[in-house]
Amino acid sequence: MNILYDERLDGALAPTDKSSVLTHLQQALPDMTLLHREEDLRPFECDGLSAYRVLPMLVAMPHTLEQVEALMRCCFELGVPVVTRGAGTGLSGGALPLEQGVLLVMSRFAQILDVDPDARIARVQPGVRNLAISEAAAPFGLYYAPDPSSQIACSIGGNVAENAGGVHCLKYGLTVHNVLKIEVITIEGERMTLGSDAFDAPGFDLLALFTGSEGMLGVITEITVKLLPKPESAKVLMASFDDVEKAGKAVGDIIAAGIIPGGLEMMDNLAIRAAEDFIRAGYPVEAEAILLCELDGAEADVDDDCATVREVLENAGATNIAQARDDAERALFWAGRKNAFPAVGRMSPDYYCMDGTIPRRELPRVLKGIAELSEQHGLRVANVFHAGDGNMHPLILFDANRPGELEKAETVGGKILELCVEAGGSITGEHGVGREKINQMCAQFQPDELTAFHAVKAAFDARRLLNPGKNIPTLQRCAEFGAMHVHKGELPHPELPRF
Amino acid sequence: MNILYDERLDGALAPTDKSSVLTHLQQALPDMTLLHREEDLRPFECDGLSAYRVLPMLVAMPHTLEQVEALMRCCFELGVPVVTRGAGTGLSGGALPLEQGVLLVMSRFAQILDVDPDARIARVQPGVRNLAISEAAAPFGLYYAPDPSSQIACSIGGNVAENAGGVHCLKYGLTVHNVLKIEVITIEGERMTLGSDAFDAPGFDLLALFTGSEGMLGVITEITVKLLPKPESAKVLMASFDDVEKAGKAVGDIIAAGIIPGGLEMMDNLAIRAAEDFIRAGYPVEAEAILLCELDGAEADVDDDCATVREVLENAGATNIAQARDDAERALFWAGRKNAFPAVGRMSPDYYCMDGTIPRRELPRVLKGIAELSEQHGLRVANVFHAGDGNMHPLILFDANRPGELEKAETVGGKILELCVEAGGSITGEHGVGREKINQMCAQFQPDELTAFHAVKAAFDARRLLNPGKNIPTLQRCAEFGAMHVHKGELPHPELPRF
Incomplete structure (x- = not known):
């Protein structure tokens, strides 16, 4: 596997001077809303995973594609990381801001551009709410199938970025199965169309690659979804x-x-x-x-x-x-x-929501394992989940004000996810990896597989400016976490690339 | 977009000394069948697209995964290109050999490893015939849905490599919608598992990326498919x-x-x-x-x-x-x-089969356009196709023995595909790009998009040893072909990377 370095990389991780970035962006994009005062930034410090909070350096709220392009080009030139945010309902901290980064808020792109009942498709902007698509399609007897529980609030751009699921995904598939085409803007400000209105597109399946990529490959600016008859x-x-x-x-x-x-x-x-x-x-x-x-x-x-x-x-x-x-x-x-x-x-004052998946046949055994973990650690666990998919959502109840309980909850959560992986499943079904489960990715994947992810990431964003620290752990992080996956008794590659 | 070059690249395209490669492989892999005499190579000179024929330098027929790994490592070290072939039923020349390359034939991997009726999955080797999976699942009332017309002969590894379709894909999806997990071996001899037995896998969707990648990213060595109730x-x-x-x-x-x-x-x-x-x-x-x-x-x-x-x-x-x-x-x-x-x-002595897709609503107009092209050029065109998907298969009838007729057929074919692209469709639905439609890819995609494909390719195979000259055209080829896509009036990037 080839990881090809961009020598300018280290610049991205160096401390950034907020005032010079602000000045630069204000000059380059005088018409774009750019929040920079602490009281204006505060509402953006977390997403649906409220356990993690970080104040962004700046919040950009463009309302034209040209502004998004220009913003990306500026951040690329300055080496400033960018985190993209939709409605902020994500449960894994995927839209958690960076102290040294710009938070790109896409909520102003909230138009339904077209509903075509004959082709059974809708073309929408990323800030459109999930349920709003079904509401717009309802007069034609159609609807958009994936229905995360947050569907009255969550936006379709975030759904694509996280490959969101929902109650009806057992029969109708995840977001990736219900999207035909997306428009994206890369960190270098290039626009691309991935997928097509027709039922398949030639070349590599970059549409599927971007779906669920958690904002690490580009910014999604338009989505064409499939509609189904009610x-x-x-x-x-x-x-x-x-x-x-x-x-x-x-x-x-x-x-x-x-x-x-x-x-x-x-x-x-x-x-x-x-x-x-x-x-x-x-x-x-x-x-x-x-x-x-x-x-x-x-x-x-x-x-x-x-x-x-x-x-x-x-x-x-x-x-x-x-x-x-x-x-x-x-x-x-x-x-x-x-x-x-x-x-x-x-x-309970707090709970910690897991999102592991397992093959259906393992449900009885894993449920028993969760009950045992709950008893061992003295924390109640409520189970509520997409059983047909084998997508579990154990909710670990705890009180963050009691010393040590958060850590205990994290331990139980980690053990539950490891149980899922051991049963042939995975650490996340529909909530994404985000910030929350990044360490568990070390247990899920071998170094070679993580290296493949990094190589793909480098193809689109070699400076790793898009949503760094989420989704795909560096091999160094995995080594430090001490949970490096050992496959068939083989030790990890002796010369690990470092990030 | 970042294309990161591997400076060793040019070696791969230099003429290769057949006898030294043969000696090297025979020594490294004494137990593997390795064909090298012209009469043994002849049966492999083409796949289902018989218009193109090339005698491979060598044909390798491994029967263990260790042999595949060792073969890949040898070819990587020697800089020898590798084309992987399944049953050879493909219609776009995707398995067309290279004069300077090894043809890796996977037909000895033909075991059905497991059918699990409760989980509704089957785990099979790549050389298993498409129909054999449904036959093995039939006692449980299950079947494998994608059904290319060649299903009695074509192998599942090739189906995944080409993202094959079939009559039932309108309702049940393409191969990509019916595969849960694959094992692959990279050009550097690394094994990876992509996807999972559970309904979704975290990280980038490399399973979808490999599906339909036409042998350019790795060799598929095992496939877990979904089974459906009859x-x-x-x-x-x-x-x-x-x-x-x-x-x-x-x-x-x-x-x-x-x-x-x-x-x-x-x-x-x-x-x-x-x-x-x-x-x-x-x-x-x-x-x-x-x-x-x-x-x-x-x-x-x-x-x-x-x-x-x-x-x-x-x-x-x-x-x-x-x-x-x-x-x-x-x-x-x-x-x-x-x-x-x-x-x-x-x-007719010969026919040329197209595979364009269009949005369904464009069917009447495109059918009319095809009839006009047929009349203008004096070649009969038979239409037989997956209408529900908008996946057209115009068969252009000609006689290769009449001077100029092949060229005329290619002209009509090219114009039909351009008509498909212009109608919002694509140049291939289910047959793949392969060798046949590589020039039309220049009309389908913008330079930025092709560059993204090359960047992804480089992540897995920076020396471009896997199936070179297929699927994704170089920007240089597109410039020479003269059909560079012009998007919204913008000229292609002035400084094109050269391959």
Whole structure:
């Protein structure tokens, strides 16, 4: 693997003189909003992962593409790092600012440029809210499928940057499966179109490469998404279980029965009680676990699938199966699930949200492992997650004001993610790596694989000015973290490149 | 954009001494089959695109991963280019050998390693035939969805390298949507795992990057594919039209009605007559065009969809609509379509197959444009293609023995692809760029975009030893070809990097 260095690199990491950068940008971009006073910067000090806070050096809020281009060129010339931010709802600190960097806020690019019902596509700016796309498509009977729980607030640019998921991704795929084309601007201020309106584009799949790249390869300035026809019918079953592992096994049984539910979500007792207390969704507070299974499609098909799933759930030992009577109750069932995170937040001063994925068959074993870790370390863990995808969201409850509890929570979180990796899964499903999970990447990947990531990064941003310190750890960081992945007994490469 | 040069590069393009390479490889790999006599090399001189033929310098047929690693390391050290070949069914010359290169034949890696019906995945070696995966999964009621017409012969490694499509890709996606994980070996002999068994993997999406990379980034040595449950029911409608454009418009109407058919294929009169003459599929030889529309899913759902599609087809002016009475007739309807290429081959000494994609709404206009080009240049063109995807396969009929006809066919082909690009589409849907369409890539992409491709290539293979001269044209080639893409009136970058 070839990592090719840019000798100007070190400049990027040198301390930057704020006032000279400010002066330079103000002169180059007199019409762009540029925040620099502490009180103006404060609202941008964190994203949805509020545990980490950093005051940015400057906040840039362009409103034209020409300004974005010029800003990127200036930062490239000055060697100033750039962190791009959408709505700031990300849960892994991907938009956490840098003290020595510019925070590029894309919220002014919030126009829906085109909805084409015949081609079933929408062309939008990155600051458009996820749900706003479905609202714009609704008059044509269409919608945009990926639905992160933050969909009323999160913006599509961030969804692409993080390859966001949601309740319906089991059937309809992640963001990467629902995006056709993006426009990007590189750190050198070049515009590129990746993907195409047609169903495939030749050359390397740079569209997929940029999707989920967490702002490390370029700034996304326009997105063309696929729209899907709204299913004719959707029904939700809620099954109760007296045992978490039985519920975990039922998930695999449903899939093995040939059903692909629109959504298949699991909550354990702690999550159920939290959500019920907050939303009054009608959840069974005595159950050890519930499964919410949505079936969608043509009316007759949905009825058939409901009957099959009921049978599977009964055989798997469900103690009760309820079906939402109408769309209002269906919405209520989902409201409990979608508000589970804030609901858990009402039970504990702090919680730490994990995002590990595992192969479905490992669900019972990993759930048991999490329960054991919870007991060993004396911290409660609520489980609420995309069971069908094997995408777990254990929420570790703690009180940051009690000395040592944050560290204990981080330890439990790290161990849970290592359990996921060991089970053949990964440390993040849909929330991204960001700042939060960068050390766990050392456990996930071999040095050769990390080196490949760095080589790709260098192809677009050799000076590593875009979102440094996120997503892909340096090999040096991994060596220091002491969790270097050892593959098949081989030690890491003796001569590691240093970053 | 940063292109970082490897100064050793030029060595790779220097003439190579065959006998010294042979001696070196024989010594390093005494147990590996290594063909070097002309009569042994002859069978490998072309792939499915028989218009181009080159005798490889050497053919290597390893049967262990250690041999592949050692071979790659040797070629890297010697600066000898490597072209990887699967079953050799590719239609764009992607596996065309090099006179100065080693052809790496992966056909001995032909084992199905694991079928896991609960996780719905299969783990296979690259030389496994596409159809063999579905056969192995059939006892569990599962199958592998992408189905290129060559599926009885083509191998899955080549499918991944070319991001192969097929009749069912409209509903079930291309290869990239159906692969979970691959193992690869780089030109430096390093093994990497890309993707994961779980539903998403953190870091950059190198799995998608490798899928469709046409052997330019590494050698694929193992593939984990998704399996889908076989639909309960599948029915096929065949609609006749007295006008090609009407049929083209009907395609968009079906999609706009909220239906996603399992397959939606179109054939024009020339293709219909060729196929009928060859297969006796029961096609209407007087029709100007037919649409084959397969609907699959739950029984009741399929019946509903059939009724909707019938209505849409009638409104679109279909002169007749037939429904396959049983699975035997359904298979026959598809046999005509899947054998259309060889069928057309019986009508003309030679044909030239295009693979352009366009947005569906442009079908009527582009079909008209193709008819005009056909008339202007006096060459017959048969159209047979994945209409639902907007993936066209015009077959340009010619006789290579008549002076100037090949050139004329290439001209018409080039103009058709330019028409596709101009309509917002691309020069290849599922056959890849390979050697054949490398000049058209100059029309498809801007210099900045091509430079991004080269930068990514350099990250994995800075000496450009893997499949050089395919897929991604050098900027110098584009300048010589004279078809440099001009974007929004801007001239190409004045200081082009040279390759």
